[in-house]
Amino acid sequence: MLNVVFYFQVHQPYRLRHVNLLDIGQNIDLFDDKLNRQVMKKVSEKCYLPTNSLLLRLIKLHEGKFKISYSITGVAIEQFKLYAPEVLDSFKELADTGCVEFIGETYYHSLSVLFDTNEFLDQVSMHRKLMRDEFGYETSTFRNTELIYQDRLSDLVFEIEGFKTIITEGVDRILQWRSPLYAYKNYSKDLNLLLKYYKLSDDIAFRFSNREWPEYPLTVDKFVNWIDHLTLEEKKNRNQFLNLFMDYETFGEHQWAETGIFDFMEHFPAEVLKRSNLGFVTPNETTHLANYQQESLSFPDAVSWADEQRDLSAWLENDMQKNAIETMYDLLHRVKQKGDEKLLEIARKLTTSDHFYYMSTKYFQDGDVHKYFSPYDSPDQAYIYYINALADLEERLS
Amino acid sequence: MKILMYSWEFPPLISGGLAMACYGMVKGLLSQGIKIDLVLPTKEMVYFPLRQESDADTLPTVFLDPILHSRFVQEKFETLQEKLEYIGISTRPETYFQLAEIQHFLSIKKEYWLSDTVTHEEQDLWNEMTTQLTGDEDLMKKVQEFTVRAERYAAALSFDLIHAHDWLTYPAGMLSKKISGKPLIVHIHATEFDRAGGPGDERIHKIEHAGMMYADMVIAVSQYTAQMIMSRYRIDTGRIRIVHNAFSMPDDAVYAKRRLFKGPTILFLGRITIQKGPDYFLEIAERVLKVHPDARFIMAGTGDMSRKLLRKSASLRLKTGFLFSGFLNRKQVERVLRASDIYVLPSVSEPFGIAPLEAMAYGIAAIISKQSGVAEVVNHAFKIDYWDVDLMAETINHLIEHPDICKKLGSDGKKEVNRIQWDDAADKIRILYSQILSDFIRRQ
Numbered sequence: 001m002l003n004v005v006f007y008f009q010v011h012q013p014y015r016l017r018h019v020n021l022l023d024i025g026q027n028i029d030l031f032d033d034k035l036n037r038q039v040m041k042k043v044s045e046k047c048y049l050p051t052n053s054l055l056l057r058l059i060k061l062h063e064g065k066f067k068i069s070y071s072i073t074g075v076a077i078e079q080f081k082l083y084a085p086e087v088l089d090s091f092k093e094l095a096d097t098g099c100v101e102f103i104g105e106t107y108y109h110s111l112s113v114l115f116d117t118n119e120f121l122d123q124v125s126m127h128r129k130l131m132r133d134e135f136g137y138e139t140s141t142f143r144n145t146e147l148i149y150q151d152r153l154s155d156l157v158f159e160i161e162g163f164k165t166i167i168t169e170g171v172d173r174i175l176q177w178r179s180p181l182y183a184y185k186n187y188s189k190d191l192n193l194l195l196k197y198y199k200l201s202d203d204i205a206f207r208f209s210n211r212e213w214p215e216y217p218l219t220v221d222k223f224v225n226w227i228d229h230l231t232l233e234e235k236k237n238r239n240q241f242l243n244l245f246m247d248y249e250t251f252g253e254h255q256w257a258e259t260g261i262f263d264f265m266e267h268f269p270a271e272v273l274k275r276s277n278l279g280f281v282t283p284n285e286t287t288h289l290a291n292y293q294q295e296s297l298s299f300p301d302a303v304s305w306a307d308e309q310r311d312l313s314a315w316l317e318n319d320m321q322k323n324a325i326e327t328m329y330d331l332l333h334r335v336k337q338k339g340d341e342k343l344l345e346i347a348r349k350l351t352t353s354d355h356f357y358y359m360s361t362k363y364f365q366d367g368d369v370h371k372y373f374s375p376y377d378s379p380d381q382a383y384i385y386y387i388n389a390l391a392d393l394e395e396r397l398s
Numbered sequence: 399m400k401i402l403m404y405s406w407e408f409p410p411l412i413s414g415g416l417a418m419a420c421y422g423m424v425k426g427l428l429s430q431g432i433k434i435d436l437v438l439p440t441k442e443m444v445y446f447p448l449r450q451e452s453d454a455d456t457l458p459t460v461f462l463d464p465i466l467h468s469r470f471v472q473e474k475f476e477t478l479q480e481k482l483e484y485i486g487i488s489t490r491p492e493t494y495f496q497l498a499e500i501q502h503f504l505s506i507k508k509e510y511w512l513s514d515t516v517t518h519e520e521q522d523l524w525n526e527m528t529t530q531l532t533g534d535e536d537l538m539k540k541v542q543e544f545t546v547r548a549e550r551y552a553a554a555l556s557f558d559l560i561h562a563h564d565w566l567t568y569p570a571g572m573l574s575k576k577i578s579g580k581p582l583i584v585h586i587h588a589t590e591f592d593r594a595g596g597p598g599d600e601r602i603h604k605i606e607h608a609g610m611m612y613a614d615m616v617i618a619v620s621q622y623t624a625q626m627i628m629s630r631y632r633i634d635t636g637r638i639r640i641v642h643n644a645f646s647m648p649d650d651a652v653y654a655k656r657r658l659f660k661g662p663t664i665l666f667l668g669r670i671t672i673q674k675g676p677d678y679f680l681e682i683a684e685r686v687l688k689v690h691p692d693a694r695f696i697m698a699g700t701g702d703m704s705r706k707l708l709r710k711s712a713s714l715r716l717k718t719g720f721l722f723s724g725f726l727n728r729k730q731v732e733r734v735l736r737a738s739d740i741y742v743l744p745s746v747s748e749p750f751g752i753a754p755l756e757a758m759a760y761g762i763a764a765i766i767s768k769q770s771g772v773a774e775v776v777n778h779a780f781k782i783d784y785w786d787v788d789l790m791a792e793t794i795n796h797l798i799e800h801p802d803i804c805k806k807l808g809s810d811g812k813k814e815v816n817r818i819q820w821d822d823a824a825d826k827i828r829i830l831y832s833q834i835l836s837d838f839i840r841r842q
Contacts, residue, residue, distance in 0.1 A: 020723070020724065021658070021696065021698075021721055021722070021723040021734070022726075022733055022734065024658050024659070024721075025657070025658050025659065318709075318712070319709060319713035319715075320708070322712070322715070323712040323715050323716070323717065324712075326715065326717075327717040327718060380708050380709075383708065384708070384722050384724070387718055387721065388721065390717075390718050391659075391694070391718040391721060394718055395658075395659060398661075
């Protein structure tokens, strides 16, 4: 049996205003309320609302056989409440179906695990509480920001009671000859490990509308045949898991409605369920379904799902990114010492990884993706505004 | 007395200190009754007849478009080159500047310079200038066009002498002298050696040399510059005169301190180009921040080294101690001056340097590069070799640790610079005009 595991990432950062030098110490709002509202409104209309209503319909139609999972960041939920409360309501409706799993992560979509483990644990707890409060859901699967993962992270997650599974990228350099279709264990064999099947995930997320791609156009029939084909390598009736992980904004925002992405999704579950050897499960169900001795995998170095390199270089490559993030965690520490809740909230919004992504100077193909997602003219500008914001926070602190 | 004056910059057409120097000088000269026909690199072929002091403030801006230019240009373009390309004669010189006009340009050369009355020396200088003026870059094309236009001004206007500011206008000045037979003064605000922070563009050296050789008088903005002209261009000292620049503050200036930062604030203000020594400022900051981590270094301005400096500052991990302002308009510059305690001019080579005087007018303690003309006119400032970053850093540390000394230096400096007036400089220039004219009349 091959089970399709859908996991969608839902995230919107609090984008910074163009904070200029002369704004420092003037007590301005550091975040661009107007832009954040605009983006949320746009993405809600193009993606969140239509996709939620489509998936809700499909879940009801297939009576428990079609299942999906979400990881929704705390800052996204906050901005739903501020700018698009109807989106949060529609996620709650999805939660009520019982066919949706919610996944745990850091509340602020931060890189805190790399810089401040206490802050990491705090942000994970904040997010668990949020999922409980908003959806009445007890998270048992964990995904770290941008699927960043390494052995040390699994130790930390194992410490938190309740997490059984971690999901991350199916990186070739770790898997080597192994298949990402099986459930693994982390290096200490304490946690279940699911790996993104990046080829088929990216066929939907990135290549779907690319006319240069030889497989264009991607039809449901073709895609499900590919999936079916994967079952040929199944041995001894071992359950396989095809982990299709992607940004939720793929639907309607990265791939516009005109590309046919919604039609694709509409017909995909039925086509899968037509075949007796295929089905859908959520990540936490895989722990019971792994009917074999799970091999443990060691990730000595950090991996992620970003860019060709699938490492940390999208956020932590150049000096601007490093000076910015080091200064920020330094400042966060000082804010905590002072115990000012208001400043702590601002500082934590500045931990969101997107701020460092905007400062990336990778100019080739991936750089284009960075540019597409950046609200600023250049990495240098993004850096200047960010450092000015930190300087402002520092002035408020002293 | 009436002057035909050529300049590449004038407010609101600003990209550097040249505009402000010309403005102060022109105003001072007008107030002394001197009439000026001012030619600028405008898009239309126009000149500005200035007859009274207020005319300097009321240039018909339809040709200069101050809002679009000063705001848009400064924000939009990083480098001086980009700015000149935009604010210069035309946005598309290759289409605007027809081949026919270039041929016309060459015909002028023959008409004026191959006649029998021309000495060999004159011909050499003309060749030196014209052969260098053949580049394909936008800037060179604009200088060519500016020069072609000079022919009509020189022939149609009546004036007593010609005054040309910096190399971009020297070919126009030379041509005007040849056509009108009137004396030429060339004014050196900066040489290519200053701007390039090294040898620079040899074509520009040649044009500068030809202009200075062909002029009846060379005015240098400082002793420092005069020295440079003598040693680098071998100009006869007898023809060089020194007139220090002055400065004036706008009437609506507000001087009261208004901090941005609680910690000591140290300012660099100017174009971020090699000439201004921004990299030395960064080295100084690195040293001071080790001792005083609460200090803030502000790099105010833009320029072709901005990006390099930004990346370098990040690599030094100066946290929030080294900040960039980007382009600032006049009011924003004032805001940043009011927020600063110490001003540093680390220029590698600064013929004069008005910015430190402005900073001092705000009561800010100033540290000035010894390689500058401004160091000759102020006493209440520290003067240090630009490369001596250790001494610069020690001096800043000393001022941070002794706020009373810092304040005293600032207030003494303020008193001192308030005595430096454009009227005095204009007076000196007026006397030089008279000398040249009487020499000229005697010769005839």
